[in-house]
Amino acid sequence: MMFDLPDSQTCYATFFEDAAAARGHLWVGVTSTGIFCRPGCPARRPKPENCRWFGTIHDCLDAGFRPCKRCRPTEPQGADPLVARLSRAVEDAPDRRWTEGDVSALGIDPSTARRAFRRALGMTFLDYARMRRLQAGFRELERGARVIDAQLEAGFDSGSGFRSAFARLLGLPPDALTRTSADALLRADWIDTDLGPMIAVADDHSLHLLEFADRPALPRELARLHKAVKGRLGLGRTAPIDQAEAELNAYLSGQSARFATPLTYHGTPFTRTVWDALREIPAGQTLSYAALAKRIGRPQATRAVARANGANQIAVLIPCHRVIGSDGSLTGYGGGLWRKERLIDLERAYGAGHLEQSEAV
Template sequence: MVISNADKIREYYQALLTKDQKYVGIFYAGVKTTSVFCIATCRARKPKFENVEFFNTFKAALDAGYRPCKICKPTENANEAPIDVTKAVTLITENPKTKVSDTILKKHQISPEMVRRWFKKHYGITFQTYQRMYRINQAFQELKVKKNVINTAYNTGYESLSGFGYTYKKIIKNTPLESINQDIILINRLTTPLGPMFVCSTNQGICLLEFVDRRMLETEFEQLQKQLKMKIIFGDNNHIKQTKKEIEEYFQGKRQHFNIKLHTPGTDFQNNVWDCLKQIPYGKLTTYKQQAEKINNPQAIRAVASANGFNRVAIIVPCHRVIGSNGELMGYGGGLERKRWLIEHEKKYSNQN
């Protein structure tokens, strides 16, 4: 929402003038004369006091009609992991057998308190919980290949089988032996020009790609776990890595088609609608009515709109390309301003080819 407290407005304006790093992600400044919004550390010329208003989220600025500044890239840089967090995650990935304690973080001149706060705010879990999930995911993948619990326990840094078994069952909800033929849903995070997104994947492919501030996202997670009968834990796999690469290329205007494998649980009707969505050409728009006609069910306009709403894979399954019959933008889980941005983005790059 827009900030109305006079003291806060003066405080934020001063922080904008001094490029105060502490306010990055705390406020977003909308410049009325240019219709762009920025973060506190933006290098662009500063607006006059009367020409700026402040928002508490970048989504609020988008909803108010502002565009992300091309200089400070607010939706990317305000949510990008700080250097200390990046270093902490690197310590985990490069040393999977070692528990990265506060002592180790301090040894590398990393603030444990700052890392904990960031993980709690952006992931909703502690750094140590993230670390346990990463190690258990490594163990899960190793068990799939070697199927040797003792070796796996020690290879992932556990000093006792009981400790490994307890942590493993707490996260995976099954014992190591019981889970050999089980699959899990891995979740990771990526940053885009429209804000951070969560990406989920099974061994079969991507099953979710959503903006982290999407309404009902927690309900989507619950439904996904129930439908697939799998547990969501933080981790990484080749599908997620490929998604990050292709999504980055999409936002750079270099990619118009995706090669990512998908795993989209749903009814036959829903999957029929989602397949129809994937056939809409890049840079083109269709209506719910046209979509219903294309699946040979012209009376199912509302059902089609509902199925679009249940699409969990944003951008790749492009429900943003569907508009109302009157030409108006309608229903988009990531927000109508994001929908408008995506449509304009594709129009711009499709005209260049």
């Protein structure tokens, strides 16, 4: 489901008078300052004639607006306070080359920062800072820039360093994605959410992958898709990516638990059965791995169900976060346990509401 923006007067009134209704649906770009904000921003209200209205963060960035430093529209929320503080420092200086000495200068022990980021995101703080720099390079490549220009935008002096860092994050060097963009069967793009950046891959008809950009398994998953389409994986947007972004924003803002983005599965018949069963778990409820195994008629396959759950490569829309340990513990989650906890907390507000099933092919 896509969300059509109302007229400018309605957008202005909703954004500034009813932030709850606008959250997840509406962002404002202020032409006089060049920044964009989320609903509820404490900054001074701009004049109506200086406002441009957008339905996604991606559209704001594409239009050339910078994230507001007061409301932090692209900043992950719900993380450990130390993770949030250092994430904010990265957003304040996106092309800075962070070192452990820089962390110490903030009065933070580098080893403490390292542990906090590994616990929350599965990567170190320095890896996270490098990822955000790479996002700037990704955007340049998507716009058709040369690799060297994307490298400089990302703050890398060395071309080999940029290619190596890009390949570590995405599993492929930048050239592998840019040279096939004209005739790509699949396209990859970056989605910013309240839980952090995600990578989406889709064709013109359905979504094939949706993962948090810091998930360790992402490079392997992208490389697998690249091989499946014989290298015809490029950069850019398709309608299913736009639809998934709009539905994610509505879901994370508490507006709607409905997902209708068409999905394409990449897995064995057994894993597909497990993923279908995951999508039948109502928002606001959880199941143990053993209970899920019984639900699909394979009560002895608890471990296989757990492996299929971990192999899910469409986060949130296939809600593997709703599966917990038999003792009620959250257990593992590829996107980080803090995200799993926040998703489960968020869904309590949806009660017994069900996510509508997307068509999987």
